[in-house]
Amino acid sequence: xxxxxxxxxxxxxxxxxxxxxxxxxxxxxxxxxxxxxxxxxxxxxxxxxxxxxxxxxxxxxxxxxxxxxxxxxxxxxxxxxxxxxxxxxxxxxxxxxxxxxxxxxxxxxxxxxxxxxxxxxxxxxxxxxxxxxxxxxxxxxxxxxxxxxxxxxxxxxxxxxxxxxxxxxxxxxxxxxxxxxxxxxxxxxxxxxxxxxxxxxxxxxxxxxxxxxxxxxxxxxxxxxxxxxxxxx
Amino acid sequence: xxxxxxxxxxxxxxxxxxxxxxxxxxxxxxxxxxxxxxxxxxxxxxxxxxxxxxxxxxxxxxxxxxxxxxxxxxxxxxxxxxxxxxxxxxxxxxxxxxxxxxxxxxxxxxxxxxxxxxxxxxxxxxxxxxxxxxxxxxxxxxxxxxxxxxxxxxxxxxxxxxxxxxxxxxxxxxxxxxxxxxxxxxxxxxxxxxxxxxxxxxxxxxxxxxxxxxxxxxxxxxxxxxxxxxxxxxxxxxxxxxxxxxxxxxxxxxxxxxxx
Numbered sequence: 001x002x003x004x005x006x007x008x009x010x011x012x013x014x015x016x017x018x019x020x021x022x023x024x025x026x027x028x029x030x031x032x033x034x035x036x037x038x039x040x041x042x043x044x045x046x047x048x049x050x051x052x053x054x055x056x057x058x059x060x061x062x063x064x065x066x067x068x069x070x071x072x073x074x075x076x077x078x079x080x081x082x083x084x085x086x087x088x089x090x091x092x093x094x095x096x097x098x099x100x101x102x103x104x105x106x107x108x109x110x111x112x113x114x115x116x117x118x119x120x121x122x123x124x125x126x127x128x129x130x131x132x133x134x135x136x137x138x139x140x141x142x143x144x145x146x147x148x149x150x151x152x153x154x155x156x157x158x159x160x161x162x163x164x165x166x167x168x169x170x171x172x173x174x175x176x177x178x179x180x181x182x183x184x185x186x187x188x189x190x191x192x193x194x195x196x197x198x199x200x201x202x203x204x205x206x207x208x209x210x211x212x213x214x215x216x217x218x219x220x221x222x223x224x225x226x227x228x229x230x231x232x233x
Numbered sequence: 234x235x236x237x238x239x240x241x242x243x244x245x246x247x248x249x250x251x252x253x254x255x256x257x258x259x260x261x262x263x264x265x266x267x268x269x270x271x272x273x274x275x276x277x278x279x280x281x282x283x284x285x286x287x288x289x290x291x292x293x294x295x296x297x298x299x300x301x302x303x304x305x306x307x308x309x310x311x312x313x314x315x316x317x318x319x320x321x322x323x324x325x326x327x328x329x330x331x332x333x334x335x336x337x338x339x340x341x342x343x344x345x346x347x348x349x350x351x352x353x354x355x356x357x358x359x360x361x362x363x364x365x366x367x368x369x370x371x372x373x374x375x376x377x378x379x380x381x382x383x384x385x386x387x388x389x390x391x392x393x394x395x396x397x398x399x400x401x402x403x404x405x406x407x408x409x410x411x412x413x414x415x416x417x418x419x420x421x422x423x424x425x426x427x428x429x430x431x432x433x434x435x436x437x438x439x440x441x442x443x444x445x446x447x448x449x450x451x452x453x454x455x456x457x458x459x460x461x462x463x464x465x466x467x468x469x470x471x472x473x474x475x476x477x478x479x480x481x482x483x484x485x486x487x488x489x490x491x492x493x
Contacts (some may be wrong), residue, residue: 075240075284077305077332078364084241112329113283113308141365142330149307151331171324173392199405200390201366207326210307 013052016047016154023147024049027140029124031103034151035070044070045155054101057060061097066090071218074117074119079141081108106133108140112148120152146210153213167227174204175230181205182221182233234291235356235424236431240284245428249435252297253289253338261374271484278283280304280311280335288357290339290349295434299349301337301357311335311372312392312401319372319401320393326370332361336405347380351418354381354404355411356425362406371402378402387413453483 020032024183033048038101044064050056064070073080082105085091095105107125110126114120124145126133160176170178180190204215212223224230238246245349250334258276283304290299305381306326309447310333313325334357339350361369370392371401382389387410404410415421426434456476463469476483 073239077284077286077303078239079361080241113305115308115313115327117309141363142367143365145329145365169324171320171326174324174326196390199368200403203328203331203403203405204326206330206367207306207328210328229447 016151017049019151019154020047020049023144023212024124027124027143028126028136030126031124033123034120034148034155035123036118036152036155041110047151047155050103051185054098054103057097057101063094067094069094069107069109069123070121073111073121073123076111077113077136078145079108079110082109087218106130108137108144108154110144110148112152114147114152116153118156120148120155122151123195149210150213164196168213168229170208170211170224171204171230174208174211175224177201177204178208178221178224179230181217182225182230184233234401234426234434235352236289236291236357236426236428237360238287238289239296242428245432247455248439249289249291249297249431250287253287253300256297256340257336257338260341261336278315278336280315281310283309284361286360287458288353288360289432290356291431294350295436295438297435298343299339301334301352301353301371303357303361304335305329306331306333306370312370316372316401318394318398319399323393328390330365330367331463332364332366332369334369336425337371337373337377339377341376341380347418350377350381351414352420352424355414355420358404358406358411358414362411364415366406368403373400373402374398375400449483452479456483 004226013056020034024030024032031049033046033050035044035046038045038210046064050058058064058067068088069080069082069084072085083089095103097107098105104125104127106127107123109121109123112120112122124144126136128136148216171187176194177190180193181187185193187201188198191201194201205220209217210218211216212227214223221230221233225232236246236249238250243250254276281302285302285304287300287302289297292298306313306482310325312320313327316325334354335351337350339346339353343349355369360367375398382402386425388401392403394400456472456479459472460476461468463472
């Protein structure tokens, strides 16, 4: 199992590393990384905003095979604080060496699962006091969850084959809701029309936005029209 | 008390998980056998292999009296991969901020069933909320649905079919919803406990392992005698090797092959 630094591929997508940089800047983390395992080859594919010297050292030492923030967090469904690895010898092996490169052992990994058993891991770290870290995590967990899914889609589905295979499949209700909004109705209106709560409308829109790979509802409508899933309003 | 068991700590909690599976079998074993042609509620199913997070309730006597499991909806889950009849073949909702709760089991005939079910649900919602999740689509059998979702002024919507068997209730993790569920059965304070406290509570009513049996002591005495009686360095090395090799049986620790 090899570790491949996607940053190093000359004609690879630049959007992922800029997404990670943007994430650090907007949410207040020092470094971020995203890793997934290729379902075809079993290689670990990764992006990281860590300094190059650390990344090179990490791969040379084969840390991707023992780092529990990669190997064990993938088994969870919820974000994993690295403090859970306090008593883990392998964690200390990796992060005692990380310190020499200015990287703190204070971090969080968000595992994301795709529909076909594929996995992705978004990790973030910040060197700050523990109370400040707790506050930061509490305030950003939701945004990190969304970012993890977007990165996963971006990395796994950026190939031509994946794009053709991964035509989004929206439920009848999701399409109905998007169609009403395309026709100019507000979320509250749509809830009234369909006799469901405003919250339920929001849950469906969230799912639609993520399935269509968009950040906003307006973008989702545009893309749904493009896929001929709904008619223009 | 409520405990969360996930991939990272389950090695400490296997007996508790086994008890939960037995509870599940008791709750669902006979009820749904005929509904879909296969026993969807067998004690374990393929989704247990996906490392879900389990939310368990331990009663005053340390028994597992309620539980459910949580999975991400972006990955394989029951609504997408096993219970398509609930959605009538329609696509499932998938979101990083939506989880699925399934195999929600409680001893429904117990007098405090509603309270236990509410505790398990609140535990699940609080755990999800902390993970940045906003809603949990909760699969409920009709009896559990009746006792949990009579929410008065805070209604719950359903996804897919209702009125025939398992339903999918869309329950939000908002503070308002959680407070409402807590207030209805008078739940105050932190429901969660530490791993150690849960294990102690669970173990208190289990039979204690017996004191070191005579055979272990005899084996230890034999090995030590062999070491003491060894005439040559080679004999001594062999005797010590034997002692180390038998350490699992004598001390109950994994075999060490050297003294380093």
